[in-house]
Amino acid sequence: MDGIRAALQQSSLYLPEDISEEENLFDAGLSSFDLINLIMSLEEICAIEFPLDAMRRENFATITKIRETISALRNKTAAL
Amino acid sequence: MFVELPEPSTETSNLASYGNGKFPKTLKAARPPRRIPIRGTHVTLEPLTAGHAEELWLLASAFPDSWRYMPMGPFDCFAKFMIYTTLIANSQDETIWCVRPHGPHGEPGHAAGWLGLLNTHLANASTELGNIWFPPPFAGTTAATEAKMRLLEYAFETLAFFRVAWKCHPLNANSRHAAERLGFQYEGTSRGNLIIKSARRDSAHYSLLAEEWPARRTALQTWLAPENFDAQGHQKHPLVRPG
Numbered sequence: 001m002d003g004i005r006a007a008l009q010q011s012s013l014y015l016p017e018d019i020s021e022e023e024n025l026f027d028a029g030l031s032s033f034d035l036i037n038l039i040m041s042l043e044e045i046c047a048i049e050f051p052l053d054a055m056r057r058e059n060f061a062t063i064t065k066i067r068e069t070i071s072a073l074r075n076k077t078a079a080l
Numbered sequence: 081m082f083v084e085l086p087e088p089s090t091e092t093s094n095l096a097s098y099g100n101g102k103f104p105k106t107l108k109a110a111r112p113p114r115r116i117p118i119r120g121t122h123v124t125l126e127p128l129t130a131g132h133a134e135e136l137w138l139l140a141s142a143f144p145d146s147w148r149y150m151p152m153g154p155f156d157c158f159a160k161f162m163i164y165t166t167l168i169a170n171s172q173d174e175t176i177w178c179v180r181p182h183g184p185h186g187e188p189g190h191a192a193g194w195l196g197l198l199n200t201h202l203a204n205a206s207t208e209l210g211n212i213w214f215p216p217p218f219a220g221t222t223a224a225t226e227a228k229m230r231l232l233e234y235a236f237e238t239l240a241f242f243r244v245a246w247k248c249h250p251l252n253a254n255s256r257h258a259a260e261r262l263g264f265q266y267e268g269t270s271r272g273n274l275i276i277k278s279a280r281r282d283s284a285h286y287s288l289l290a291e292e293w294p295a296r297r298t299a300l301q302t303w304l305a306p307e308n309f310d311a312q313g314h315q316k317h318p319l320v321r322p323g
Contacts, residue, residue, distance in 0.1 A: 032152055033277065036163045052130045055166040057173075 004066050007041035021063045035060060042066070048073055103291075108240040110205035113175040113197045120230045121304060123223035124188040125177035128196075132178045133158075133165035135191040139215045146215035149252040151276050153213075168211065174198035176211060177231070181223035192218035195227060197235060205242035207235055212255070219254070222304065222313065228262060229300045236293045246286040259286040263296035263322045296322065 008015055014029035030038065038060060043049055048070060059069040115127035126132075137158050139146075147153030155161040168176050176196035180188035193214040200207040209231055214224050235241045246264045248255035260266070264286035272280045288296065302308070303319040310316060 031275075031278065032164075032167075035167065036152075036160050039163050040159065052166050053170070055130075055163060056170045057167060 003045045004042065004063055004070075007038055007045050008063070010041045010045075011035075011038035019063070021067075023063075024061055025063070026057075026061060030060075042070070046070055103242075108205070110200075110202050110207070110241045111239045112200065112202060113207070113234075113239060115175060118177065118230050118234055120223075120226045121186075122182050122221075122226045123230070124180045124182065125195075125227060125230060126180060126188075126191075128165070128169040128176040128178045128194050130162065130166040130169055132169075132191050132194075133162045136165065136178070136193075137161055139192070139217070143215040146213065146219075149249045149255065150213055151211070168194075168196075174211060177227075179214070179218065179223070179227045181218060181221065192223075195231060197231065199245065205240065206245065207239075207241050207243075208245040208247065209235070210245075210247065212258075222309070222315075225261075225300070225319070226304055228258070229297070229304070232262070232288065232293065233297065236290050240290075242290045244288050246288070247283045248286075250282050250284040252284075256284060256286075261319055261321070262288065263292060263299070264288045265292075265322075292322070 005017075008019075008025070008030075009017065012030050012034040015025065016028070019025070019028055026035075035057065039050060039055065050069075050073070054069060054073060058065070060066055117127065118125040140153065140155060140161050141158075144154035147155075152164055153161075155164065168174060174196045175198075176194050178191050178194050180190065181192055183189045193212075195212040195214070196210060197207045198210050209228065212228070214227075218224050232244060235244050244264075246255075246259045248259070250256075250269055256266075265288070267285040267287055270283045270285065273283050274281055299320045299322075303315070303317070308316050
């Protein structure tokens with residue numbers, strides 16, 4: 001299991017383990033409360049820190065979107 | 081085989097007849113809320129930012145019961161509160177303002193809570209006054225009433241909304257009282273329409289319409305006038321309820 005899926009499983013009781021990369025996580029049962037836990041879990045598991053302007057609900061709407069958000073942050077950090 | 085439908089009458093083919101005849105046929109298009117500061121007599125509303133979280137944490141942690149009917153909270157650590165504050169400050173779905181009641185010389189004081197406009201439908205010129213988190217030191221104050229009044233004023237007069245909604249947990253007596261005091265009319269209760277904090281709940285719905293606003297604004301302005309308060313800040317006359 002990759003880091004993002006591990007963080008999702010830690011954060012929500014209701015998300016199916018085999019949720020697709022494109023499925024909307026909020027429609028699938030990720031609550032606002034879960035989202036806070038997800039952000040904290042991602043920071044811990046993926047060893048990143050989300051800047052304040054990246055903390056937008058839409059950046060965590062699907063697994064693909066989370067991958068893109070993390071990838072963009074890593075690229076930005078690497079470019080510094 | 082098909083069933084022949086009757087020709088529409090002249091009356092029903094008129095687009096205006098889709099309305100129920102109670103409302104003006106031409107409405108000004110509403111504009112989306114902007115993140116601008118709004119200054120009142122007793123309170124200033126600042127667009128909420130992540131930077132407000134630290135100032136608000138003292139209240140958020142000291143008054144856990146203030147979160148009882150809110151969609152989130154209470155928060156067991158500052159990190160979670162910080163993330164939540166940042167998420168709603170950055171939200172495209174709602175516009176939230178932090179409230180600062182004024183000090184004795186009219187200067188904005190400490191951050192005391194927040195409120196916002198959400199569930200906005202520009203095409204219907206409809207929005208909702210909500211996400212009102214006013215913990216005890218601020219709840220029930222003159223400034224708290226003015227904060228809600230200023231946002232209604234902004235919604236109706238600057239943004240040209242026709243309808244402002246208010247919804248709350250049916251058992252939230254303080255919220256229902258606040259809505260009715262401002263002039264919102266009760267519309268009914270939706271059964272089990274929301275899942276909040278993993279629990280399904282009902283919602284009591286209220287609304288205030290643009291045509292009702294001028295009378296409510298006058299009542300609120302009369303109530304808020306300095307001559308309606310004594311030296312200790314106690315009201316001389318209560319806010320007049322809608323007729």
